Amino acid sequence: MTAIDRGTDRAGLVAVVGTGTMGQGIAQVALVAGHPVRLYDAAPGRASRAAGAIADRLGRLVAKERLSAAGRDTALGRLTPVTDLADLAEAELVVEAILEELGAKQQLFTALESVVSDGCLLATNTSSLSVTAVAGVLRRPGRLLGLHFFNPAPLMPLVEVVRGAATDEAAADRAQATVAAWGKTPVRCADTPGFIVNRIARPFYAEAFRAYEERVADPATLDAVLRESGGFRMGPFELTDLIGQDVNEAVTRSVWEALFHDPRFTPSLAQRQLVASGRHGRKTGHGWYDHAQGAGRPAPHTAEPCEPPGKVALHGDLGPAQGLVGLIEEAGIPVTHEPVGAHLALPDGTRLSLADGTTATEDPFAASVRFDLALDYRTATRVALAASTAAPEESLRSAVGLFQALGKEVSVVQDVPGMVVARTVAMLVDFAEDAVARGVAAPEDVDTAMLTGVNYPRGPLAWGRVLGARWVRDTLRNLHHACPTGRYAPSQALIRRAAADERLL
Incomplete structure (x- = not known):
C-alpha cells in the first residue's frame, strides 16, 4: 500500500x-x-x-x-x-x-x-x-x-x-x-450500519439502561460495577452523559432502524425520555447525573462490613471465576474440594455461583446467591451480588463477608438474569463474533477497534476466548429463555462454535 x-x-x-x-x-x-x-x-x-x-x-x-x-x-x-x-x-x-x-x-x-x-x-x-x-x-x-x-x-x-x-x-x-x-x-x-465500533458497542449501553429500567440498581452503582468489576474505563451512564444523550441515542436508533428493527439493537425508553426532556448530559447540565456547579456525584451502593465465613467448599469448578479459589486461600480461608457442581458452599448452607443468565431465585436451593462476572477477580475492586428471594438474610451477609475478606467492595443488586457485567460481556462477545461471521471486519480488526476506539479493557473476541464459547452461549440462551423477544438469542456463529467446542475467533 x-x-x-x-x-x-x-x-x-x-x-x-x-x-x-x-x-x-x-x-x-x-x-x-x-x-x-x-x-x-x-x-x-x-x-x-x-x-x-x-x-x-x-x-x-x-x-x-x-x-x-x-x-x-x-x-x-x-x-x-x-x-x-x-x-x-x-x-x-x-x-x-x-x-x-x-x-x-x-x-x-x-x-x-x-x-x-x-x-x-x-x-x-x-x-x-x-x-x-x-x-x-x-x-x-x-x-x-x-x-x-x-x-x-x-x-x-x-x-x-x-x-x-x-x-x-x-x-x-x-x-x-x-x-x-x-x-x-x-x-x-x-x-454496514454502525461499522465496527458503533455496531458492537451497543450492548454496553443497552444492557445497563435495561438494568436501570428493571430497577436492578441505580446509575451510580451500575457504573461502579462495570468500572470496578468489568474493567471498563467509564460506566455507560457517565460515558453517555459525556458523549451527549441525544448523540448516543441517535446512533442507537440509527443502527436499529438500519437493521430493520433487529431486537438485539432496541433503543432504551429511559434514554429516549432523557433526550425528550432536554437532559442531554454535561452539555445541558443534567443527564443521568446532575452536572450543575457544585453538584456531587452520588455514591454507589456499597454493603456494610460483614463477617466472612470460616471455611469454603468448592464443588466442581467455577468456570470463568475459578481464579476466586486462589484468592480465598490467600485470604486465609480454608477451601475444601468436592468433585460435583459449579458453586461455593459456605458453612451456613449458602450456595454461591457465578451469574449465568438465570436468577438465584430459580435455583431450587433456597439459600442461593449469585456473584457477577469480573474482568479479573484479582484486580477487581468491586463485585456485585444478588440473592434469591427465598434466601435468609444470613446467607447474603455470609456472601458479602467472603468477598469483603478478599478486599472487594460489594454492591448488592436485584436478582435478575445475567446480573450486570455477565450479561453485558456475553452480548459484546456475541456481537463481535456475529460481526466477523457476517464479514463486517476481520477478527483482529474487531478487537483493535474496540480497544482503541472505545478503550475496552479487552477485545470482545479475546474476552470470549477467556470465557469460552459454551459459557457465552449458555448465558445467552438462559437470558433468551427469560426474555424471549429475540434480544438475547445467541448468533448462529456462536452456536456453531460452542457446539464444536471451538475457540472463538
Missing part, C-alpha cells in the same frame, strides 16, 4: 470540507503529519475561523512542549482556508465532515467530482450513513470510501476505513496507508 505523499506546496494536498470540531481535528492531524491542507466550509468566514482555532490548539501544544514553535509555524504555513470548491482542484484526498444528511453529502461529492482530478480520493467521515449510498450518485464511485475518525481526532488513534459496495480495493488500500502514515490505527470494515 502506498500512502499519499507529503509535500510543502501542492504535492500531497489534503482538503477538508466542513470545519466543525471534527473537520478541524482531521485537518490538524494531516497538518502535523506534514501535508499542505486546505479548509473549505459553505458558511462564509467559517473556514478562516477554523484555521484560527487550529492555530490556537497548536499553540497550546507548544505551551505543553508537545510541539516545537518551529513545528507549529511550519504546519500553519501549510494551512489555507478557501472560499470556493474550485480551490480544492489540486487535492489528492478530500475528507468530508459536514452534517449527517445523505442528500447534503451526495450534493457535495457530486460537486467535488467536477472539480478534482480523477486520481483524487474522496472520503466521508460519516458515522451513521451508508457509504454506498453516498457514493451512489457519483460517476466514479470507486474512489469514494469512509474514513471514520473518532472525536477528538488529534487524540483518538482509531480510524475505520470503510469500503462501500463500489469502492476500489486500491482506493481503500491507499487511504489506509495514508492514515497509518499519519500515526493513526486504521481498521478495515464493510459498509
Whole structure:
C-alpha cells in the first residue's frame, strides 16, 4: 500500500470540507503529519475561523512542549482556508465532515467530482450513513470510501476505513496507508450500519439502561460495577452523559432502524425520555447525573462490613471465576474440594455461583446467591451480588463477608438474569463474533477497534476466548429463555462454535 505523499506546496494536498470540531481535528492531524491542507466550509468566514482555532490548539501544544514553535509555524504555513470548491482542484484526498444528511453529502461529492482530478480520493467521515449510498450518485464511485475518525481526532488513534459496495480495493488500500502514515490505527470494515465500533458497542449501553429500567440498581452503582468489576474505563451512564444523550441515542436508533428493527439493537425508553426532556448530559447540565456547579456525584451502593465465613467448599469448578479459589486461600480461608457442581458452599448452607443468565431465585436451593462476572477477580475492586428471594438474610451477609475478606467492595443488586457485567460481556462477545461471521471486519480488526476506539479493557473476541464459547452461549440462551423477544438469542456463529467446542475467533 502506498500512502499519499507529503509535500510543502501542492504535492500531497489534503482538503477538508466542513470545519466543525471534527473537520478541524482531521485537518490538524494531516497538518502535523506534514501535508499542505486546505479548509473549505459553505458558511462564509467559517473556514478562516477554523484555521484560527487550529492555530490556537497548536499553540497550546507548544505551551505543553508537545510541539516545537518551529513545528507549529511550519504546519500553519501549510494551512489555507478557501472560499470556493474550485480551490480544492489540486487535492489528492478530500475528507468530508459536514452534517449527517445523505442528500447534503451526495450534493457535495457530486460537486467535488467536477472539480478534482480523477486520481483524487474522496472520503466521508460519516458515522451513521451508508457509504454506498453516498457514493451512489457519483460517476466514479470507486474512489469514494469512509474514513471514520473518532472525536477528538488529534487524540483518538482509531480510524475505520470503510469500503462501500463500489469502492476500489486500491482506493481503500491507499487511504489506509495514508492514515497509518499519519500515526493513526486504521481498521478495515464493510459498509454496514454502525461499522465496527458503533455496531458492537451497543450492548454496553443497552444492557445497563435495561438494568436501570428493571430497577436492578441505580446509575451510580451500575457504573461502579462495570468500572470496578468489568474493567471498563467509564460506566455507560457517565460515558453517555459525556458523549451527549441525544448523540448516543441517535446512533442507537440509527443502527436499529438500519437493521430493520433487529431486537438485539432496541433503543432504551429511559434514554429516549432523557433526550425528550432536554437532559442531554454535561452539555445541558443534567443527564443521568446532575452536572450543575457544585453538584456531587452520588455514591454507589456499597454493603456494610460483614463477617466472612470460616471455611469454603468448592464443588466442581467455577468456570470463568475459578481464579476466586486462589484468592480465598490467600485470604486465609480454608477451601475444601468436592468433585460435583459449579458453586461455593459456605458453612451456613449458602450456595454461591457465578451469574449465568438465570436468577438465584430459580435455583431450587433456597439459600442461593449469585456473584457477577469480573474482568479479573484479582484486580477487581468491586463485585456485585444478588440473592434469591427465598434466601435468609444470613446467607447474603455470609456472601458479602467472603468477598469483603478478599478486599472487594460489594454492591448488592436485584436478582435478575445475567446480573450486570455477565450479561453485558456475553452480548459484546456475541456481537463481535456475529460481526466477523457476517464479514463486517476481520477478527483482529474487531478487537483493535474496540480497544482503541472505545478503550475496552479487552477485545470482545479475546474476552470470549477467556470465557469460552459454551459459557457465552449458555448465558445467552438462559437470558433468551427469560426474555424471549429475540434480544438475547445467541448468533448462529456462536452456536456453531460452542457446539464444536471451538475457540472463538
